Amino acid sequence: MRRLFHLLMSPRCRLARLALTEKRVPIELVAPDDPLAHLPVLIDDKRVITGLWAIIDHLEGAYPDPALFPEDAVERAESLRLLDWLMGPFNEEVTKRIVFQKAPQAHTGSLVRQPPDMQTLRLGRQALRAAFQMLGQLTDEHGFLASREMSLADLALAAHLSALDYFGEIPWSEFPALTDWYLRMKSRPAFRTLLGDRVPGQPPVAHYAVLDF
């Protein structure tokens, strides 16, 4: 059995889970002993593959079907641009400021443990609105983020949004294009793995696992 060491509310771990299930690779989810360790870690046939970059590379090589990137070079670069942006700047400006403050450190792997700060939360919500404007335009134009087909960029955004949505932090009604995209993502069989998530003592908002609003 393949195993994935992961944290519930870490976007990198959530993305690895989505990529594995999209490729129909069955895995057992395991909580690590140390939430500050370098995660996610995939154990596949006794090989230990550590870190998102290595896991994606391994999956594309060992389980090429379905591919996680568009075939066209320009669309592939666009998918990678968004992946890089979502796991970098978007993570810093939005997810860390919101999810990393609301969820316990043991489930995010946050480097710092500090009392929730309203100003940080406000900055995160502001950055979320600016990002959603841009992301909604992309899904409106292409159907998915980088092209007409779903790619890793979509899974990366879904990894973040599902964590934000768990805490009721997404003003869906203001962003109809992105809501439509998210409902399509949510209906994919791969998404079921995330919809059962429960942070002990912090139940999700009522619509978290609902496939329609």
Next chain:
Amino acid sequence: MRRLFHLLMSPRCRLARLALTEKRVPIELVAPDDPLAHLPVLIDDKRVITGLWAIIDHLEGAYPDPALFPEDAVERAESLRLLDWLMGPFNEEVTKRIVFQKAPQAHTGSLVRQPPDMQTLRLGRQALRAAFQMLGQLTDEHGFLASREMSLADLALAAHLSALDYFGEIPWSEFPALTDWYLRMKSRPAFRTLLGDRVPGQPPVAHYAVLDF
């Protein structure tokens, strides 16, 4: 002419520069209008390629020789593990806490601008020592970080270390194995691009561009 929009003291930008010069792709370096933009950005034959992940992927596809990753699958995964760790946790725990405090925001792209904090600096230096212990063991064992050959993991570490070294933040004498590795990296022709760096008003330490100590 190819152009790279970059920031002097951003490890992601420094890594893109090293990868480009290792592949002997001549580039013109350009400062972006907005240091908070998603960087680095490569303009190659009118194609705009944004973000480290997309740039590495593009370089490996368009300029396969020399390859930036080992051929062996296990060594390739190890190189990617270290790349992911260096651009993720190491960046958070070491480089941001030191370089992002010492260099101006316009040259790092740091999201926050705050007065230098001695406690953060101390935590960074402590994390640096712990990381160096582990990294020195790797170079001692393999010659380079992931294998006997240089790979992207080495360039990623060099990108960080050269920025830390610029500010005299590396206790070289305590880490002979890593010092030996860094001098080998520094002597590579690709490294010359970094050794000429100057942050206005902040000259580097005396040994920054010296190829021996």
